[in-house]
Amino acid sequence: MIRDITLGQYYQADSVIHKLDPRVKLVATLCFIISLFVVDSWVGYVAAAVFLAVMIRLSKVPFRFMVKGMKAIVFILLITVVFNLFLTPGEPLVTVWKFTITEEGLRIAVMMAVRLSFLIVGSSLMTLTTTPNSLTDAMEKLMGPLKYLKVPVHEVAMMMSIALRFIPILLEETDKIMKAQIARGADFESGNLIKKAKAMVPLLVPLFISAFRRANDLAMAMEARCYRGGEHRTKMKPLRYHAADRVAYCVLLLYFAGCVAIRVWL
């Protein structure tokens, strides 16, 4: 059940998208997210959907992996839809008791649902096709100029890559501890909210301890290899743009320009 969160889980495949420079994918994801908020017409959303569908197709990642990521946000999605549906003032469409669904409400609710789900699918696509390590490499490189403003770019990137790397490990650990406590008769499912919260103690205490232990071990291992932060640190495989990356930037530019055009003229 906790394995449903796909964010930060890499799907191995041999595709054009996988081979792209992670910087391209990062910029593209950002642009895609922005474009979702730029467009506000159905034509725009169709364009975004087509763009997303083509990218998913190119990535060779099975579509159900994207949908898996959606499961985690179903709740947020529902709340958003319900609130927008009932609380937007405007032309009333249907009235049930005290609740009124307005035309504007329906429009905004659907739009928000589409936006949110595209956003999640879009960013899942990035994390599914890019290893966390290359993703943080890209971030470090893209934010490089901030170094002159005394922002510890390398350290932040390192922290992020470690955090991402630990998500699956901690999930696995949670699963293991949960099973071990169930084997000792623990019950995580029944009872009211307070009982359920109390039942989490045997899970959370060992989990925190294990997280700290892992952090300690990792810090030790890094220091043993003389890690001293980003100063004068070089890369074994520095990021370089290739022809495919330039083409990708062009495609992205076209798409983004298209979105802006749709917003302005339609």
Next chain:
Amino acid sequence: MSLILDHVNYVYGEDTALAVHALKDVNLVIPDGQFIGLIGHTGSGKSTLVQHLNGLIKPTSGAIYYNGEDIHEKDYDKKKLRSKVGLVFQYPEHQLFEIDVFKDVCFGPKNLGLSQKEAELRAYAALKQVGIEDEYFYQSPFDLSGGQKRRVAIAGVLAMKPEILVLDEPTAGLDPKGRDEILDQIAKLKEETGITVILVSHSMEDVAKYVERIIVMNHGSVLYDDAPKEVFRHYKELEQVGLAAPQVTYIMQALAKKGMPVDTSATTVEEAVQEILRKMPQKKILKEKA
């Protein structure tokens, strides 16, 4: 009173590209009071198998019966099953969480709905069974040594008074002394209480000394299921699946090859010594003694 696995199959991540067939048609009968070694290389499916025994994992196909009842029937009491089939996970010390040792061991019996007094009595008995002294009872479990932590964790399962005790690699990460202590304690416990014990390990050496039956797992299926002597006869096949027979088996085989008429089925060093002494030409022994 027994545990029966009937054509059990298990697939991890079914319907995905990453599906792994972890168990393939496993059939086992585990009668009362046996001391069983479950052996297999990393990834052979032994950990998956033991999680089936107390219903933590539901088989993809096949059934598991405890005392003649299907444990995945809708109204089967899983909690009761888990108290009867006690499962000690790998690195069980990672599951400790209470503020002192005694309270942690009480966790299991209390979950069974026992009274405070009954739970404490059981916890006390369990801690004694694993050889934890009274002075440690009110210490934080996190202040204990690795071997002690592990024993406390094992006591946590024992306090539920299981009829079948399953230990998944109870010696992993312990030094040779800690390993022998834990294994001796388990053997003693087995002798005193007569419960069924299933010892999961990847080391034949660990298991050979104690168990009466060995189940060898390979790629998710049962390769051998027999008395240790019989299993070690296949030492060449065992090597092929990344396991090895105890070292004495190799010595006895080598001696037999050299022409010494020894029985090659000795499984422990003591047995081997007896056998070699028996078959050694008497004159030689006398000469050496002189």
